[in-house]
Amino acid sequence: MAYQISDKLKNMKPSAIREIFKSLTDPRIIAFAAGNPAAESFPSEAFGLLAGEIFEKEAVKALQYGITEGFPPLREFLTERLHERFGCDKESNTTLVVTGGQQGIELTCKVMCNEGDVVICENPSFIGALNAFRSNGATLVGVDMDGDGINIEKLEKACRDNPRAKLLYVIPTFHNPAGITTSLEKRKQIYEIAKKYSLIILEDNPYGELRFAGEEIPTIKSLDTEGIVVYCGSFSKVLSAGMRVGFLSAPHDIAQKIVVAKQVEDVHTNQFFQMLCHAFVTRYDLDEHIASIRRLYKTKSALMIKALEDYMPDCVSFTRPEGGLFLWCTLPEEIELSAFVKRALERFVAVVPGTAFDPEDSGVSHSFRLTYATPTEEQIVTGVKILGELVKDMLAEVK
Amino acid sequence: MAYQISDKLKNMKPSAIREIFKSLTDPRIIAFAAGNPAAESFPSEAFGLLAGEIFEKEAVKALQYGITEGFPPLREFLTERLHERFGCDKESNTTLVVTGGQQGIELTCKVMCNEGDVVICENPSFIGALNAFRSNGATLVGVDMDGDGINIEKLEKACRDNPRAKLLYVIPTFHNPAGITTSLEKRKQIYEIAKKYSLIILEDNPYGELRFAGEEIPTIKSLDTEGIVVYCGSFSKVLSAGMRVGFLSAPHDIAQKIVVAKQVEDVHTNQFFQMLCHAFVTRYDLDEHIASIRRLYKTKSALMIKALEDYMPDCVSFTRPEGGLFLWCTLPEEIELSAFVKRALERFVAVVPGTAFDPEDSGVSHSFRLTYATPTEEQIVTGVKILGELVKDMLAEVK
Numbered sequence: 001m002a003y004q005i006s007d008k009l010k011n012m013k014p015s016a017i018r019e020i021f022k023s024l025t026d027p028r029i030i031a032f033a034a035g036n037p038a039a040e041s042f043p044s045e046a047f048g049l050l051a052g053e054i055f056e057k058e059a060v061k062a063l064q065y066g067i068t069e070g071f072p073p074l075r076e077f078l079t080e081r082l083h084e085r086f087g088c089d090k091e092s093n094t095t096l097v098v099t100g101g102q103q104g105i106e107l108t109c110k111v112m113c114n115e116g117d118v119v120i121c122e123n124p125s126f127i128g129a130l131n132a133f134r135s136n137g138a139t140l141v142g143v144d145m146d147g148d149g150i151n152i153e154k155l156e157k158a159c160r161d162n163p164r165a166k167l168l169y170v171i172p173t174f175h176n177p178a179g180i181t182t183s184l185e186k187r188k189q190i191y192e193i194a195k196k197y198s199l200i201i202l203e204d205n206p207y208g209e210l211r212f213a214g215e216e217i218p219t220i221k222s223l224d225t226e227g228i229v230v231y232c233g234s235f236s237k238v239l240s241a242g243m244r245v246g247f248l249s250a251p252h253d254i255a256q257k258i259v260v261a262k263q264v265e266d267v268h269t270n271q272f273f274q275m276l277c278h279a280f281v282t283r284y285d286l287d288e289h290i291a292s293i294r295r296l297y298k299t300k301s302a303l304m305i306k307a308l309e310d311y312m313p314d315c316v317s318f319t320r321p322e323g324g325l326f327l328w329c330t331l332p333e334e335i336e337l338s339a340f341v342k343r344a345l346e347r348f349v350a351v352v353p354g355t356a357f358d359p360e361d362s363g364v365s366h367s368f369r370l371t372y373a374t375p376t377e378e379q380i381v382t383g384v385k386i387l388g389e390l391v392k393d394m395l396a397e398v399k
Numbered sequence: 400m401a402y403q404i405s406d407k408l409k410n411m412k413p414s415a416i417r418e419i420f421k422s423l424t425d426p427r428i429i430a431f432a433a434g435n436p437a438a439e440s441f442p443s444e445a446f447g448l449l450a451g452e453i454f455e456k457e458a459v460k461a462l463q464y465g466i467t468e469g470f471p472p473l474r475e476f477l478t479e480r481l482h483e484r485f486g487c488d489k490e491s492n493t494t495l496v497v498t499g500g501q502q503g504i505e506l507t508c509k510v511m512c513n514e515g516d517v518v519i520c521e522n523p524s525f526i527g528a529l530n531a532f533r534s535n536g537a538t539l540v541g542v543d544m545d546g547d548g549i550n551i552e553k554l555e556k557a558c559r560d561n562p563r564a565k566l567l568y569v570i571p572t573f574h575n576p577a578g579i580t581t582s583l584e585k586r587k588q589i590y591e592i593a594k595k596y597s598l599i600i601l602e603d604n605p606y607g608e609l610r611f612a613g614e615e616i617p618t619i620k621s622l623d624t625e626g627i628v629v630y631c632g633s634f635s636k637v638l639s640a641g642m643r644v645g646f647l648s649a650p651h652d653i654a655q656k657i658v659v660a661k662q663v664e665d666v667h668t669n670q671f672f673q674m675l676c677h678a679f680v681t682r683y684d685l686d687e688h689i690a691s692i693r694r695l696y697k698t699k700s701a702l703m704i705k706a707l708e709d710y711m712p713d714c715v716s717f718t719r720p721e722g723g724l725f726l727w728c729t730l731p732e733e734i735e736l737s738a739f740v741k742r743a744l745e746r747f748v749a750v751v752p753g754t755a756f757d758p759e760d761s762g763v764s765h766s767f768r769l770t771y772a773t774p775t776e777e778q779i780v781t782g783v784k785i786l787g788e789l790v791k792d793m794l795a796e797v798k
Binding site: 001003004005006007008009010012013014034035036037039042044045047048051052055056059060061062063064065066068099100102103106110111112113114115117128131132134135137166198200226227228239240241242243244251253254256257259260261263264265266267268269270271272273 | 400402404405406407408412413433434435436441443444446450454455458460461462463464465467498501505509510511512513514516527530531534536565597625626627640641642643652653655656658659660663664665666667668669671672
């Protein structure tokens with residue numbers, strides 16, 4: 001039967017990343033493609049102990065319906081932490097618990113955009129966000145990035161050219177996929193442009209806790225005197241991805257509408273894991289736990305960069321992230337990206353082609369994303385070596 | 400600041416039920432209003448034991464990202480059960496795990512409806528579904544119910560009058576809020592009308608396992624030779640509401656689009672609880688557990704009906720459900736509903752006014768919803784007695 005699918009969904013395909021993820025069941029594959037945090041980043045033992053206590057003492061509360069805004073003690077903790085560490089002023093904003101940062105992004109778009117409204121994004125950008133915007137019928141406009149964040153002239157032009165622009169989506173810190181961190185000066189410029197063109201900024205910061213080099217930079221949200229920034233964060237990269245607990249901080253009036261929209265998506269976020277997160281941050285040292293993840297990624301990213309320096313021809317450039325999970329490699333133009341990705345997979349190395357991250361789906365990219373979070377140290381070296389050899393083989397073929 | 404909220408959300412308010420639920424922290428309140436399952440319906444002890452095992456043996460799998468479609472062993476179990484018990488043919492349908500039945504409803508609307516398309520619903524209907532449709536910009540058309548389900552003539556007229564109708568949302572079994580079960584004959588008529596007018600039927604069956612009287616009636620999905628029914632179910636009323644694990648069965652092509660839409664809402668449903676559900680159904684006897692819930696609700700519903708017979712004046716009518724959580728009381732016209740609900744709360748009895756369940760939000764209703772699931776047996780008798788006295792007081796005032 002030919003179904004009449006809604007206009008917003010009918011041309012959408014499953015995310016390339018999630019599809020690649022499904023194919024990763026082959027244990028021979030070196031998984032540079034997935035966005036999975038390292039298994040060592042989950043406090044499994046502490047969670048097991050705390051889970052036992054919750055099921056023993058508070059099972060009914062953990063298994064019964066909760067309230068849409070989130071488990072109150074967890075919200076209180078988050079409000080304080082977001083205020084102190086991430087500049088989300090607690091007087092003028094409401095903190096909500098959401099079902100992963102992904103839901104925070106999707107809900108913000110649903111609340112702010114009509115079908116046909118424009119969302120301006122960095123190019124490249126996080127595919128999960130791009131598809132969330134598409135699934136709400138938004139039109140995406142991509143703005144190229146420089147080494148220190150979005151290109152400001154092109155951003156201003158995109159704002160001028162798109163009177164229906166409502167939302168400006170940015171990942172200023174340890175960008176996915178580009179591995180770039182936006183400078184403070186650019187953050188200020190981005191904020192001013194959003195103000196000038198009456199855009200709401202959606203600042204996505206799932207990796208913000210994971211800095212392993214360089215200096216902390218204030219969030220765009222910390223500059224938000226006008227109440228135009230929605231800030232999204234997540235426990236996925238510091239406690240557990242599979243539990244689906246994220247959070248956001250938004251001006252009260254926007255937050256109130258997000259609550260309404262969330263209520264009809266999933267009523268509330270898993271109650272047990274909200275209680276578990278709260279128990280963890282109360283009884284354990286979250287900062288020490290995060291410090292251990294930073295050390296882990298510092299080592300693994302350094303190893304990957306060293307391997308790229310050792311095994312990649314000089315014509316391949318790559319970013320050097322100061323935190324987060326990803327780096328971004330760019331091939332010389334004579335190498336065809338889709339063939340490269342396909343042949344890498346034949347050699348059992350999975351990477352994500354840059355085309356997946358293009359807001360405007362132009363099909364043109366010479367870049368691919370690597371993660372150092374998921375693979376072992378041995379796999380990092382072996383995998384990069386294989387990719388380096390593949391680049392050399394392909395260069396030899398075109399010469 | 401005055402924000403430009405999207406057209407679909409700007410006039411939406413938080414669900415009356417969830418708002419009442421928030422006010423139920425006062426322990427003096429008798430909670431006839433909430434849709435919460437009885438705390439005794441949660442297999443807390445078994446969940447505690449199984450949780451310990453999962454954290455001990457499979458913590459990383461439980462805490463890492465999963466796949467959007469759901470945890471494969473749980474999906475396999477559900478596919479078989481839905482096939483055997485609920486007529487969801489496993490060859491022509493895909494089973495998906497969703498974040499509560501609520502998400503299944505919301506996603507189906509997102510995938511099938513453009514803004515401005517019409518969803519035809521029973522009047523009254525489940526407020527969570529109505530608001531999910533509204534949040535996707537759908538226009539709602541309500542069709543009155545008879546004692547054996549939706550009025551067929553009015554349904555046909557609604558289909559004729561609304562060429563933009565795409566979806567027909569029904570709760571044929573133990574209807575929320577009306578407590579009615581649709582007869583088999585009407586199920587067949589509903590299916591034929593949907594076929595005739597090219598509508599997709601969304602059959603919501605969260606209470607289908609909870610029959611405590613009468614005979615099982617085949618689902619509408621079991622009649623689905625054309626592939627036009629999406630069937631939604633949930634573990635919320637049989638295992639845990641707070642864990643947010645539901646499921647749906649849909650024709651493959653629709654399911655594929657639902658996966659895309661789900662991916663961008665929350666990536667996947669909480670992985671740990673999917674594993675926990677699977678462990679429970681594998682290691683424990685789900686049917687025996689459900690049988691214990693049926694016995695519980697049989698006793699509590701009988702007690703509420705007896706109390707209504709004893710304490711309510713004859714001018715108040717009420718439904719006699721054969722299963723599920725709710726019954727529906729209708730006041731004589733001379734009693735003003737909103738005053739009744741307000742005064743009941745002053746006497747510490749919370750009920751939900753029928754106006755909350757009106758798809759067209761007409762503000763006109765003389766009915767209210769009661770649940771016997773949440774209150775204790777003592778509260779059921781006390782609460783109904785208070786409501787009966789209030790009706791008598793209000794009747795005396797208007798005479």
